[in-house]
Amino acid sequence: MAGAGTSEGGDGLNQAQRAAVETGASHNLVLAGAGTGKTTTIVARIRHLIKGGAAPDRILALTFTRRAAAEIRSRVQDPARASSPVPAMTFHAWAMREVRTSPDVFGYDGWSVIDADDQLQVMRGVLGRGKRVEGLKAAQIIGVLSFARNTRRTLADAIAAKHPDAEIDAKVLGEAVRAYEARKRERRYLDYDDVLAVCAARLKDPAVAAWVGGHYDEILIDEMQDTNPLQWAIIDPLVTHTRFYCVGDDAQSIYGFRGADFASIHSFGERVPGARVLRLEDNYRSTQEILDLSNWLLEQSPLHYGKHLRAVRGSGAKPELHSFETPQDEAGWITGELLRARDDGLPWSTHLILVRTNYSGRAIEARLVENDIPYVFFGGTKLLESRHVRDVLSALRVIANPDDEVAWMRLLTLVPRVGDVTAARAFDAVLAARADGASARDARAGALAALPGWLRAGLDAIEEAAGQVDDAVGRAAAMLQPVLAHKYRNENWDARARDLAHVERLAATRGSITEFIEEFLLSPVFASELTAEPKDGDHVIVSTVHSAKGLERDWAFCAGVSAGAYPSARSLGDVNELEEERRVLYVALTRARDRLAVTRTVAHTPVRAWVGTGASAGFVEDAYFLGTLPELLVRETVHVPGRAPRPAPPPGLAVPAEVDLSVDLGEL
DNA sequence: CGAAAGAGGGTTTTT
DNA sequence: CCCTCTTTCG
Numbered sequence: 284m285a286g287a288g289t290s291e292g293g294d295g296l297n298q299a300q301r302a303a304v305e306t307g308a309s310h311n312l313v314l315a316g317a318g319t320g321k322t323t324t325i326v327a328r329i330r331h332l333i334k335g336g337a338a339p340d341r342i343l344a345l346t347f348t349r350r351a352a353a354e355i356r357s358r359v360q361d362p363a364r365a366s367s368p369v370p371a372m373t374f375h376a377w378a379m380r381e382v383r384t385s386p387d388v389f390g391y392d393g394w395s396v397i398d399a400d401d402q403l404q405v406m407r408g409v410l411g412r413g414k415r416v417e418g419l420k421a422a423q424i425i426g427v428l429s430f431a432r433n434t435r436r437t438l439a440d441a442i443a444a445k446h447p448d449a450e451i452d453a454k455v456l457g458e459a460v461r462a463y464e465a466r467k468r469e470r471r472y473l474d475y476d477d478v479l480a481v482c483a484a485r486l487k488d489p490a491v492a493a494w495v496g497g498h499y500d501e502i503l504i505d506e507m508q509d510t511n512p513l514q515w516a517i518i519d520p521l522v523t524h525t526r527f528y529c530v531g532d533d534a535q536s537i538y539g540f541r542g543a544d545f546a547s548i549h550s551f552g553e554r555v556p557g558a559r560v561l562r563l564e565d566n567y568r569s570t571q572e573i574l575d576l577s578n579w580l581l582e583q584s585p586l587h588y589g590k591h592l593r594a595v596r597g598s599g600a601k602p603e604l605h606s607f608e609t610p611q612d613e614a615g616w617i618t619g620e621l622l623r624a625r626d627d628g629l630p631w632s633t634h635l636i637l638v639r640t641n642y643s644g645r646a647i648e649a650r651l652v653e654n655d656i657p658y659v660f661f662g663g664t665k666l667l668e669s670r671h672v673r674d675v676l677s678a679l680r681v682i683a684n685p686d687d688e689v690a691w692m693r694l695l696t697l698v699p700r701v702g703d704v705t706a707a708r709a710f711d712a713v714l715a716a717r718a719d720g721a722s723a724r725d726a727r728a729g730a731l732a733a734l735p736g737w738l739r740a741g742l743d744a745i746e747e748a749a750g751q752v753d754d755a756v757g758r759a760a761a762m763l764q765p766v767l768a769h770k771y772r773n774e775n776w777d778a779r780a781r782d783l784a785h786v787e788r789l790a791a792t793r794g795s796i797t798e799f800i801e802e803f804l805l806s807p808v809f810a811s812e813l814t815a816e817p818k819d820g821d822h823v824i825v826s827t828v829h830s831a832k833g834l835e836r837d838w839a840f841c842a843g844v845s846a847g848a849y850p851s852a853r854s855l856g857d858v859n860e861l862e863e864e865r866r867v868l869y870v871a872l873t874r875a876r877d878r879l880a881v882t883r884t885v886a887h888t889p890v891r892a893w894v895g896t897g898a899s900a901g902f903v904e905d906a907y908f909l910g911t912l913p914e915l916l917v918r919e920t921v922h923v924p925g926r927a928p929r930p931a932p933p934p935g936l937a938v939p940a941e942v943d944l945s946v947d948l949g950e951l
Numbered sequence: 952c953g954a955a956a957g958a959g960g961g962t963t964t965t966t
Numbered sequence: 967c968c969c970t971c972t973t974t975c976g
Contacts, residue, residue, distance in 0.1 A: 347965075347966080348965065348966080349965090349966085373965090373966065374966080375965095375966045376966085398966080399965090399966085475965090475966045476966090478966085479966090509965095537964070538964080538965075539964095540963080540964060540965090541964085541965065541966080639963070639964080640962075640963050640964075641962090641963085641964085642962055642963085642967085643962095643963095645967080662964085662965085670968090699954095699955090700953095700954070700955085700976090701954085702953060702954045702955080703953090703954090704952095704953065704954085705953085705954090774967090804966085805966070806966095827963085827964065827965095828964080829963085829964045829965065830964090830965080851963070853963080854963095863964095864963095867963095867964075
């Protein structure tokens with residue numbers, strides 16, 4: 284529990300925390316450094332409001348990741364009193380809930396939410412054969428567009444920010460973007476940014492803002508430093524209609540890529556008139572040695588965070604720095620430490636393993652599976668992102684929304700001997716029949732006549748079961764079972780089939796296909812949550828640093844802190860990106876309570892780089908964050924497996940002058 | 952000629 | 967693992 288362990292008062296809060304919890308100002312910003320009890324304070328504030336008479340459903344806690352939302356929900360829930368749960372959810376989930384609950388206010392009734400993969404398909408569709416515009420691939424265009432929308436800048440500005448070196452004609456790119464927007468509208472798709480944008484646009488109407496704001500006594504926002512301009516556009520109009528209680532730390536801003544500007548938290552007072560700013564500065568989480576290393580990292584920055592964490596708990600063991608030859612050795616050593624700790628009687632929940640990328644997490648995941656160590660991987664592959672689940676859901680989607688082109692194309696190309704061309708023809712036939720007024724079922728009967736009968740029969744069966752979503756999922760999985768078993772025959776089909784059974788179970792309580800898919804999209808379930816131990820069982824946590832904010836454990840292993848990774852090579856040349864990388868590492872280091880083990884591969888050679896552009900550019904002798912690490916701050920161990928010296932050959936070995944290298948031709 | 956299968960190359964971070 | 971390009975198959 285963050286922030287526990289102080290002597291003042293029976294509620295476990297220190298003086299600064301209590302002041303923050305009981306503040307009477309209408310708007311508040313709590314600036315809280317790592318480990319100072321940020322989540323504790325939010326949770327205590329919510330309890331305080333409820334104790335003061337607020338109805339739980341008049342309080343709203345907004346977060347940026349679904350993990351953080353789950354954390355708040357579970358900690359607010361008082362086991363003693365079965366009060367109705369306080370809504371804690373991501374910005375996106377809340378925005379969508381508002382839109383869905385009040386279609387007469389927001390519109391967009393019957394539109395489908397699409398995720399990044401679907402966006403990509405739509406963009407590819409409008410790009411046509413070349414699949415590129417101005418040298419940018421579909422994914423890059425989506426990226427620029429999303430950056431523009433989240434930062435509320437023009438496309439041209441976003442291009443300049445994201446691709447400063449490329450010569451891109453914004454006009455030409457703009458046409459591709461317009462085509463993408465038109466296609467989305469035509470198919471009634473809302474992408475993630477649309478969900479926020481719809482909300483922001485409608486809240487501009489003061490009557491709508493008053494009405495929405497009137498639903499809440501107080502809106503709490505976790506990790507305020509990650510708020511981007513699009514999200515501010517939702518907050519701003521509500522400021523006069525409800526109270527805001529925001530908690531954040533500029534040193535932990537790591538969502539710049541999504542448009543967050545960590546400096547915006549400094550102007551909170553001007554943006555939100557009458558806001559009181561409170562500070563939490565005592566770290567209750569870590570030992571001083573862990574904070575010394577973290578403080579040192581931040582002090583190397585040209586930016587002035589003005590942070591110096593002080594450990595209330597006092598002194599402990601020095602952080603460890605372990606160097607290995609390969610990532611496999613690294614993963615093997617971490618696994619070995621976990622097993623050793625288990626033998627010493629420590630529970631699996633002692634440990635947190637932090638990785639920079641999903642990709643690098645997989646190597647560790649594999650070793651955990653190998654050793655039967657129960658774990659949950661936050662930020663790992665989401666169930667919905669796996670291909671087999673998308674395959675099955677495509678069958679549900681065409682029932683829920685017969686115009687869902689992406690789903691139709693995916694479903695149809697699953698049929699043997701059907702590729703893009705045949706599928707597109709069939710989809711056009713569906714559209715044409717529907718335009719003539721045919722029912723969805725009749726449209727399918729005509730358009731799919733030339734395709735195998737199981738597809739039509741299967742879709743009809745799914746439609747009949749549409750009210751029972753788990754039944755519908757089961758029918759879709761059954762219909763596709765033969766083709767999927769073939770498609771994934773060399774790719775772990777058995778495990779994938781089990782996933783599909785999980786999806787069926789998840790669907791059990793949902794009211795409609797649309798509701799289920801939307802819930803699944805906006806609050807994704809991680810694959811490992813289902814395949815690993817049950818949620819409440821004792822387990823190790825593997826997490827990307829981005830998903831780990833707010834998490835803490837007795838031991839933390841920060842893996843892959845190698846030269847070329849911190850900072851990553853692609854961030855060199857941009858001070859802002861470089862500093863965000865620094866903050867990522869800072870977040871990682873500050874997760875540990877007692878033992879911090881930083882691991883890395885290969886011997887360090889200095890990474891020299893130019894940082895910045897124009898007059899502000901400077902040459903950095905060693906960009907690697909740990910390149911200049913003072914020896915005193917860590918205990919370093921180099922794990923290079925000693926190569927066993929080869930014994931000398933026995934004396935007098937006969938060496939042939941030549942070896943016969945020709946192949947035996949056999950009988951010709 | 953379109954579709955399927957196989958080989959090779961490359962990966963940020965989240966909703 | 968995921969996407970793309972190339973080769974092979976029907």
